[in-house]
Amino acid sequence: MNINTLKNLKDFKLTLKLARAVSTARALYKFSMLWKWQRFIVSMVLLGLVQLSMGQKKPVDYVNPFIGTTNYGTTNPGAQVPQGLMNVSPFNVMGSSLNKSDKDEGWWSTPYEYNNKFFTGFSHVNLSGVGCPDMGSLLLMPTTGELQVDYKKYGSTYSNENASAGYYTNQLDKYHVKTEATATQRTGISRFTFPKGKSHILLNLGEGLTNETGATMRFVNDREIEGSKLLGSFCYVNNQAVYPLYFVMRLSKKPIQKGYWKFQRQGAPWENEWNKDAGKYKLFTAYQNEMSGDDIGAYLSFETAENEQIEVQVGVSFVSIENARQNLEHEQPQGGFDQIRVAAHKRWNEDLSKIEVEGGSEDQKTVFYTALYHALIHPNILQDVNGQYPAMESRETRHTDGNRYTVFSLWDTYRNVQPLMSLLFPDRQTEMIRSMIDIYKESGWMPKWELYGRESYTMDGDPAIPVIVDAWMKGIRDYDHEAAYEAFYKSATRVDSANKIRPDNADYVKYGYVPLREPFDNSVSHAIEYYLADWNLAQFAASLDKKEDAKLFTERAKGYKHYYSKEYGTFRPILPDGTFLTPFDPLQGANFEPNHGFHEGNAWNYSFAIPHDIPGLMKLMGGKRKFVEKLQETFDKGYFDVTNEPDMLYPHIFSEIEGEEWRTQKLVTEILNKYFTNAPGGIPGNDDTGTMSTWASMNMIGIYPLCPGRPEYTIVTPVFDKVTIHLDAKYHHGKDKLVIRRERLGQDGYIKSISVDGKKNKGFKVSHHELVNTDEIVVATGSR
Template sequence: MKRKYLNASFTNLKMMNKTKHLNRHILFLLLTAAFHQVVQAQHMLLLPAKNQHELTKYVDQYIGTGFHGHVFVGANVPFGAVQLGPANLSEGWDWCSGYHISDSTIVGFQHTHLSGTGIGDLGDISLMPTTGPVIVRKGNVKNMQSGYVSLFSHRDETVRPGYYAVKLKRYNIGVKLTATERVGFHEYTFPKSNDAHILIDLQEGIGWDRPVETSIQQVNATTITGYRFSTGWAKDQRIYFAAVFSKPIKNFSVYDSLTAKTGTALTGKKVKGVLSFVTAEGEKVLVKVGISPVSVGNAMMNIRAEIPGWNFNQVVAEADRKWNEQLEKVTIKTASETQKKVFYTALFHTMIAPSIFNDHNGDYWGTDKKVHPKAAFTNLTTFSLWDTYRALNPLYTLIQPEKVSDIINTMLAIYQQQGKLPVWHLMGNETNTMVGYSAVPVVADAYLKGFKGFDANLAFEAVKASAMRNDRGLKFVKKLGFIPADSTAESVAMGLEYSIDDSGIAAMARKMGKTEDEQYFSKRAQNYHNYFDPKTHFMRARLNENQFRTPFSPFESRHEVGDYTEGNAWQYTWLVPQDVKGLIALQGGEKPFTQKLDSLFVAQGDMGKEKSPDISGLIGQYAHGNEPSHHITYLYAYAGQPWKTAEKVRFVMQNFYTDKPDGIIGNEDVGQMSAWYVLSAIGFYQVDPTSGVYVFGSPLFNESTLKLAAGKTLHVIAKNNSAQNIYIQNASFNGKKFTHSFITYQELAQGGDLVFEMGSKPSASWGIAMGDRP
């Protein structure tokens, strides 16, 4: 399904609200509404009575499974190594997570998934229960009977945090899934059959993922072990597994792709194993699958440590408890059940990754392709840093302070193993995806906010070393102060991101008393000037010191080969969050700055045939569906017009985040899209990723309470709040009048009461004075 990009001006909001969904398929809408009602009813019935007031009931994993959300659907615990869920038969961009709401096929239940990425990978260790003749080919859309694929109905699906259930129509098998951090737990309810099977398919993965070497063997009557080495987005992935069954295996056969082999052990490129049983009507067969990046022995150890028994419902309840414990870090008061669902689903999405990438004893597989035993920190993976440095990581510093040191220590270990901080790290691999060295603002932000659980000197060494390399256009940054357009694709985006990153290094150096480094990186942080064209007032690709690339259109976007990353000049001209005052000066002052910014939200033009599909959620040329735009609505506050920030932030929250399957306007991007919503709905957003300054927008809820570090709480109250009363009239913090349109991390971390008085018209004074601006 393809949806037209949503464009709007703020003079026709009512019309937009009536027409923004007309381009969706009517049949899809009707089917979605029907299954949503059924699933919600099932969801409520399956929750124990004592849990009716807990927060997991508001999480709807279907949100983001339509359009281009690419979210994970299945069973996991917060930040767990296991993401156990179904994989559809279909492949393609909208199946990057393995699942899309438009599909009705299942080819297996896999233990690793990505959530919200623009590239497909993982899908390791796929199990599929079947009955009848043994089939080891998954099948295809034109001839599904040729494979083991089964149809399913969303009416027969139940999805909630830590739990997934479905009925496989073809085999009349009921499937229930749950998980701990490193173990997937399956419960299969079979019909009466002399030919009941569980297929372990080590060939199949998601997206780009392809097997390199796979191995399987039967250890005893109830245990299968093996491994899957594969290549894809991450070039050298290694997952070991151990699977323990509640029922003795009657027969175990091995296959090399489609060819049966003798014996009960096999190593090859496309190995598969088939376990066969005789089952009575309604008989349950349970499977515990431990995974490890290190060894089969560690995978078995993970099972013994995390699920020693066979009480499936107990593991489901514990997963639900873990999710509630995390969701309770932010509690909200609102009369809208829809808002609760959207908010807690967004909060849920912020805690799928970064995911654990070590064993219960601390062992992990490093970027240096070595086993690092018993690490003192929790090693992590899946760092979508170009996305997450903007909102997700600043959110963690508030409500996930215990995770921050693990994140930084993982990044510093990666630096020691590969010579630079991670760019986009996945399963012990550097993918080098996206522009910038976006771990730098994450490390700098943690240090500048006072986090102590890592080596600060090593952290500075790492950020500096990452910035002083010669690859990815850096030799030109050091020599020229800009990246020539004919040397590197996406040169403008890359150069602007480097300026943001270098600002964070300069701030670290300043706090550490490293004067020479501070001066050097402060100068590099100003390199954004070199891309600004004073004639057009856009950021443009430069060929040399005297010449910009021509011809030029601020609307044009050329995916992966142009001057901008998933965007155009209209969107990238604002990518200076580290020095908004400097950007205002480049535009000629506050009046031309705000006029240009106003124009962004109404400008219309042809982006060209090569535009990126990531450019979605359009209001004029503002693209909320992609991360470089995420700070832009908050820029008005820097020019003394906080009411315009309020208008636009409210519009985005109300129109681009819904409780429908297409309720995320772009790729979820491992939590970033949702983190923007979480912070904005509470009432603020950190524009500069390393300043610790959170700019106020328009709090969506009457009250929000955040659990902070050291047992402190932050209580955000919006008095007289409504859909019409979106403008902050005045504010107070801990009983004192607060005229600033921003608040610092140090203030927020103290906890207390942040109170807003809301109104239906912009305030004539609040946040406008020069000293009250961020």
């Protein structure tokens, strides 16, 4: 083999190696390109799934805290957690752009009104949806530039406003300061982002919504202030119902200067009258000891860098300053605004996820979850982290191992909020009932409209009875029921002036009705509430085998018949001599004008409010046909008041009458669509501590409790295609969820059939026992 042959052979081998290498390289290249595409496809799929997951809203994401903040809804967009004591709300109803310098001029019973744009600080501990002013104190305000302590001058318009469950923020136009607020159960935290220059944080104890005056404060050190503020006299009914709120405030930065201010009126105390509108604010720049007065505040001044943030923590207690500090140290040991905000958001989502809905529009989901959010604000806890709370009326410090609840607006909430709690949170309902019974043991009477350990005696009736009896009839019984019955029997039978729950019980027991003894004494409204309470008490007595009591209260509950006037076809006040009031206008009382015998309504708003005896009322009014025509007339002539508790059950009464159930379905759908919207005015009046919102939320899922004490629900047209209600297995026989499904057989929303676990349901009701032991309820809807 010559050299050339060898050379050719080497070239061939080299060529072969190169060919193999190229082939391998091509193969690797092709594989790598294929893998690139596979990785790209996989990554895109994963990204899409992540984006889809991120895009799927959680229940908490649907909450719009601005719903109900105008149109007299009196909710606020402040930060809080479910059933929390603390609410941190923007305060814009003093010195506002609407030229309201005094809360009573505009009937302000809320710290915030959507159409106002004049921020004077964050108020701490606020009420939601009420019709009388109280609370709304401890105003915290950031400012810049020259120090100003007059709220009418230091207030600012604002923009970039936003709120979600547990969080609020805006931008102060005057100062270019970003404000933010969030909360824990008993504490609030605000964060202010300042521009460069001289900045201030003001704590105003003079302004607020309460009807009481007086406060005390002192600097503990450069970063801490402690003190108390007097609150109370809610609705002015009981002017003795006052109480102190204790607080501790902490700063994340040491101020370069601090001091107090105090408003001093012109004139002298010994003169006959002060000029209440004239005076001046006096600054105390050197005095650092305790400061007291009706209109006082503290200022803290800083030099801030551009976008520097200062956090302010506020802990509160209704027991003592020491407890307020302990609450703050336990719930905010190191502050940390963002962590607290995330925790509040999480807590809301956990509670709101008790009901999951599918179908419906985005607006409908927003209305629903915001309504549920509003229902979980009151009643709220009262006790501190150490379990201490102020005993009812005496204010003696007591201790509880569980939750002690307060803000029992029972005339409102017995109708639906408390029944909703029995369904979704029976453990909390149990503790609420225990709190009510403890209130009786501490004060001698059940709560009526209790507020932070004092009784306001606002509104009518004996509303604790239907709350507890309704829960009892639904199997929620882990409390001292004998004490509850003792309390109920006492208020129902005591006929002297010491009866604080039924002040006109002597007449009621003697005559079976309450005669009109003063021109505007709400006598008919009182009696109508007593009838429902006595019917509930009869159910309770029968359950406890107290047969004679059951018979007594059953007969009393029929006394509504005394008030029926054939001449007008409505209830009518009765005079002390037993005759009807003459002249009489059944429409008098609309729009809250003074009225004879009726409270916040007229004869039309009360004449069908007898849910415990619809058959008896129907017979009284002339039979089925006349009854249906008369009830329908309330809607056709615009007499129905959607904002009024006594007649909020009217649409559901038609479901008590065979063949007329379609009217309920039609009316409920119309009312929901017209009055409950995703807008600031989306609640048609006072939310009444969640009562109006609960009317909407329960009807939207397809069930509504017509009569407290009767453990059943009226089935109405669900708004959503699927509703999953997560149950507490401990209270609901091991069941952990139920599903309500809507099957659409046409465009219309009339119910054509109802099946419970595959079996056709008779009628348009479902018992509580059946509901919580059911896997699925299917409501088929279509044309009538």
